[in-house]
Structure formats: structure tokens, C-alpha cells
Amino acid sequence: MTRLSVFAFAVVAAFPAAAEMYEVTMAGSTYSPPSITARVGDTIRFVNDDVTNHQVFVAAVGYAFDLRNQPAGEIREMVMLRAGNFEVECVVHEHMRIAVEVLP
């Protein structure tokens, strides 16, 4: 069963007009697409369409977030809060990466 985090619902209220949603999938323990260019206020939706658990994580100072253990079938989201560049990782699978650029 798909479950959205409470955090996800804040997105709509915070950026009702211009915000975009970018979807990332995880099948085969691979993030797709491999890169995203977004703007501050946009949301990245992480869909675990894989058969194993993943854990979305960013380690870069100033951008760091952790969406915790995400079982297969679950969806997690994160709003882009500030401009810059960082890499999204998976805690469990070191090779899984997405390059994210957030424009002002």
C-alpha cells in the first residue's frame, strides 16, 4: 500500500502556484532519471517501484536530508528549500546517485 509522508502534504500548501513535481523511480536499484534540474519550492517525489527497501539521503552540508527506510511500494517526497547542487544517495546502496541542481 502506498503511503505518503505527512511532510508531503505540506508541499501543496507551501508552494501552491508555481511548484513543479519531479518523480524519481528506483527499479533495479537505480535512480531514474539520473539528474534533475528543479527550482526552489519544487518537490522531488521518490517512488520505490523496486522489490527491495531503499533510503533516500543527501549528505551535502546545507542540503542534507534523510527520508528514512522506504519499503517497496512506498512514496516519499522532499521540497527543494534552497538553490545549489547536491547528490541524492541511497543509504543502503552506495552506487545509487542522482545529481540535483536547484535554481533560485
Place this chain on the structure above:
Amino acid sequence: MRTAVVTAGAVLAGIVFTGPLLAGPDRVTWPANFDTEYVLYNIVYNGQNQRLRMLYVNPEADAAARSGELAPNGTILVMVDRAAQLDANGLPILDENGMYVSEGEILGNVFVMEKQDGWGVTLGLDVVQNGDWDYATFTVDGTLRDNPTTGCFACHANRPQRDFNFTYFKTVEDRGS
């Protein structure tokens, strides 16, 4: 001659058995006053519970750390949770430097990982070795908790290319010093 052999044997036995007996959380340092005397090197927002993971390193180790290199002997990393300050929409507030803003007291335990030369070799625990790192969980007043650390070892084993830690190696690498 026989006395010497017996003595040598006893010393050797002591060396062999002392390592495993000393392994584990008991040998990890309680980082007293970490929140005022250590370096706050990163803050991670937990999007699931709206908490902040505050990450500290002892200043001596931080001064000696070099980009792309393993953390120096004696490195102590500390992790605690605090509540994130949220705006009216439930999003974390950032300060003028773009960092998350915490509020309130430490929530839960104080998690520590420490690195000392030889600890990996003498570990003696049924865990995946994480270099020379060992782990411990303390209460906020410094009392060692009897928590198993196998989960710490298992999770940190996912970052062998970063000296078995998720944030500190990268922080040093990113700052380029």
C-alpha cells in the same frame, strides 16, 4: 627458563584475550560537553519525523582531517536529534546561512562512533568490521546504554569508500581541506 616460558605464555594469553574483552561500547569515549566544545559539522533533516540530526566531531580530529583521506586516529563523531523549527506550512526553517534551525532539548540518545588504531583488529564482536571504528549509545547524562551496536556496524558498512561514515568524510571532502 621454565618460569620465563610460563610468563611469556601468560603475557601472550593476556594479549590474545584482552582485545576481545575490551571491544565494544565500553571503550568508546563519552563526549562530555560535545554540544559546546565539538564542531557541529552537518545537520540532516529527517523528512519523516521532522527532526534534525545534529552531527558533531571533536575539534582535534577535525583540525587534522584531510580531504579524501581516512579520518585521523582519535576521531569521535556524535549524533543527536533535536526538533526542527518549522514554518506555518510545516517546512523546516533555514537560518541566514541556509542551515536548518533546531529547537528544544536533545530527543533520545547520544550516538557516538570513535576510531582508534587497532580497534578493528581486536574487535571480537560478531559484526561486520568497520575499519577501526566502534560504536556506543549514551543517555544525555553520559550513562552508557546497553544497546546492541550490531545495527550501527551493519548500516555503516554501506559506506566503505567513505571510511564507514555517511556524512563526515564527505563534509571534509566537500570543503576541500
